[in-house]
Amino acid sequence: MNINQLKVIKKWFHAYVEDITPDNDKLIHLIRLKYDHSLHVAENSRLIAEGMKWLKSDINVAEALGLLHDVGRFSQVVEYRTFYDPDSINHGERGFKVVGESGILSALPQNEQMKILDGIKFHNLITIPQYVNSARLRFVKLIRDADKLDIYRIIYDTVKTKIFEEHPEIFLNIDFDGPINPAALAQILNKETVSYRNVKSFKDFCLNQLSWMYDINYSLTFRLISEREIFKKVTAILPEDNGVQKAVRSVHAYMKKEGKG
Numbered sequence: 001m002n003i004n005q006l007k008v009i010k011k012w013f014h015a016y017v018e019d020i021t022p023d024n025d026k027l028i029h030l031i032r033l034k035y036d037h038s039l040h041v042a043e044n045s046r047l048i049a050e051g052m053k054w055l056k057s058d059i060n061v062a063e064a065l066g067l068l069h070d071v072g073r074f075s076q077v078v079e080y081r082t083f084y085d086p087d088s089i090n091h092g093e094r095g096f097k098v099v100g101e102s103g104i105l106s107a108l109p110q111n112e113q114m115k116i117l118d119g120i121k122f123h124n125l126i127t128i129p130q131y132v133n134s135a136r137l138r139f140v141k142l143i144r145d146a147d148k149l150d151i152y153r154i155i156y157d158t159v160k161t162k163i164f165e166e167h168p169e170i171f172l173n174i175d176f177d178g179p180i181n182p183a184a185l186a187q188i189l190n191k192e193t194v195s196y197r198n199v200k201s202f203k204d205f206c207l208n209q210l211s212w213m214y215d216i217n218y219s220l221t222f223r224l225i226s227e228r229e230i231f232k233k234v235t236a237i238l239p240e241d242n243g244v245q246k247a248v249r250s251v252h253a254y255m256k257k258e259g260k261g
């Protein structure tokens, strides 16, 4: 992908979002949040790909993927009024369909199209399916890292400002004052990603977020986490709970051991 092809995709994305936005203040606001997220993830994707010294064409593909990864979110919120996938649609699959049907990638070589389409489709799965083609796998890994980096930014801002209602898909059904779920604590201490089914309270949610560090793919991403002081900032706003603090120490030890902390 050359820089002009990237520009065409950017232009399409902006026009798509503008076209789909209805005249409704609440939806305008929700769409704006995802639009901003898309721009941040595009930037993160580019930074990670550049940091890993990928080919120029692959760096452009990475940026396009970052921009488009959540494109399914826009029609999801317009049609279903929610970003919560279990009550509506899988937004990764929806994005795959939207981009495929738009024809916006058709000028690109087939392998580049598939890097973007697979990246969109698999960015939001709990784990990456084994069958993902290895040439595309590094893009799937990259988008998952770039996305997490920005979700940490959103969560930090949300917890700090306490405007939880803006992100119902993140904080839905959470008991803000509830105790820690021993199953969630056991998972994180076992170096596993905490399952959503074990997230009942805000403390469990915090453990879930911390456990994402075990699902970061590239050390370059850890470098950005460290440069942006993400781990430090996120842990500073966590509840003062023995279980949470124990999990923080365990994750931090892992990051240090991996030379990533």
Ligand SMILES: [Fe+2]
Pocket: 069, 070, 091, 123, 124
């Ligand atoms: Fe997403």
